[in-house]
Amino acid sequence: MRGVSRRGLLGAALLGAWGCRRRKAQPGPLRVAAAADLQDAFTALAALYQEQHGRAVALSFAASGILTRQVREGAPFDLLATASPRYIDELARLDLLVPRSRLVFARGQLALYSLAGEDGAALPGAAPLSLLLGPRVRRIALANPEHAPYGAAALLALQGAGLLPALQGKLVFAENVRQALRFAETETADVALVARSLCGAAQPQGGRCAPLPEGLHPPIEQA
Secondary structure, eight states, X not given: OOSHHHHHHHHHXXXXXXXXXXXXXXXXXXXXXXEGGGHHHHHHHHXXXXXXXXXXXXXXXXXXXXXXXHHHTTOOOSXXXXXXXXXXXXXXXXXXXXXXXXXXXXXXXXXEEEEOOTTSOSSOSSOOGGGGGXXXXXXXXXXXXXXXXXHHHHXXXXXXXXXXXXXXXXXXEESSHHHHHHHHHTTSSSEEEEEGGGHHHHGGGTEEEEEOOTTSSOOEEEO
């Protein structure tokens, strides 16, 4: 997610949606499941919601596909936020959603993350994917594309740049985009393809994020 206006829209829309759901729910915490790229934003929103409404929020974060499967299997979530509308549409076809509750509320962006080198500048300000071909990049972490939209977008970006055949042997798959970031933070990987929304929390750990050029993959729509 990008921009102050996007964050404001996200907060207003979701706090409003949670408030409407609250009137119908039984007492107890509001159960919210969200894609891993939303962890920082939703943790802040949950605290704000609890302050304004006096109701606790129980948060669950995982890859979008995994959360969708949990809903199909009966997980009692009140709100689900994924990194792709297709998961929401899948649940709508199964009649597992409140009618007309589908909302696309933000657009995500991919970024490259790595720990800073000795010179403190492991990545340039705007990251060209070609730097992944360098000999110092031996492992590239990304979310599992089978159930994580950011992982699927990362593969499409590499393919669109014509780099996938050369980089295939360097790829390390994480369970979700947050774990991909963790791989780079702990030097399990040299670079991670992550959500830009996670970069704010990552950079104080000594790393750098650089957004990827848009247009290499279909839009990452949060729904």
